[in-house]
């Protein structure tokens with residue numbers, strides 16, 4: 001695996017990959033890699049001839065009181081994991097390369113409406129930061145396909161809409177969430193959990209599973225959501241939201257909408273967990 005840190009060397013190496021092989025896939029990450037990230041690389045290998053990964057903790061997507069300073073940074077282990085998973089090229093830019101004019105005054109990408117609901121409501125500016133950095137990364141790498149995890153379901157939708165709105169000639173692929181044996185979605189932030197919190201954490205997935213089962217079998221969404229919130233509060237979570245939405249735009253479902261997703265965000269101590277389950281209900 002080749003590693004680069006500048007735009008010029010990235011462009012040279014992507015050009016070299018393209019000269020040898022046809023299709024280039026891209027997997028952006030913030031590092032501290034786990035099996036979820038590596039499943040994106042494995043899927044990228046299946047869907048393209050060469051895989052570019054990036055590792056950059058993007059300051060623009062963190063709020064002022066969030067964990068930017070303490071976000072786990074493990075570049076040596078990440079390098080080894082990416083090479084082992086078969087990535088061909090790793091882009092590890094510094095802030096001066098990603099935001100040469102400074103993050104505050106660089107051009108921003110805003111995807112209205114979908115960025116303002118659910119996680120966006122609780123993390124103002126978060127999806128502007130994500131869209132801005134992903135747009136720049138896509139423009140620097142120029143992949144044929146870019147892969148994102150469905151664990152960050154709203155992020156995947158924001159990116160799909162951005163790519164469509166800006167007319168970027170890039171396929172966006174969503175990859176299923178990789179879970180621990182007890183159901184907890186893998187996340188770099190799981191390492192913040194204490195032993196007691198780690199034992200309670202799978203209740204988030206369990207609450208979403210129960211919510212899915214109720215709504216799939218015909219229950220109204222509001223009382224089923226309220227029941228999930230109660231169950232999570234009783235297990236020690238501070239719930240931000242639990243909501244059933246439609247998959248295509250994350251709006252509340254109307255009669256006749258069948259492709260749904262149950263999403264949740266909740267805190268256990270100082271750790272914010274998110275998760276979701278796609279499902280369908282009969283009309």
Ligand SMILES: Nc1ncnc2c1ncn2[C@@H]1O[C@H](COP(=O)(O)OP(=O)(O)OP(=O)(O)O)[C@@H](O)[C@H]1O
Pocket residue numbers: 028029030031035036037039040147148149150151152175176177178179185186187188189190
């Ligand atoms: N459990 C998972 N299964 C599949 N994809 C995942 C999983 N966790 C993260 N990803 C995906 O990996 C990519 C990089 O995510 P990121 O580096 O933020 O990791 P993370 O573990 O989600 O970290 P965080 O704790 O910040 O949410 C994103 O596309 C994300 O959706």
Ligand SMILES: CC(C)(CO)[C@@H](O)C(=O)[O-]
Pocket residue numbers: 028029030056058061130133134152155
């Ligand atoms: C897509 C991403 C790498 C942009 O910083 C980040 O939001 C993430 O890791 O999900």
Ligand code: BAL
Pocket residue numbers: 061062152155
């Ligand atoms: N996985 C999304 C990155 C974030 O929470 O900032």
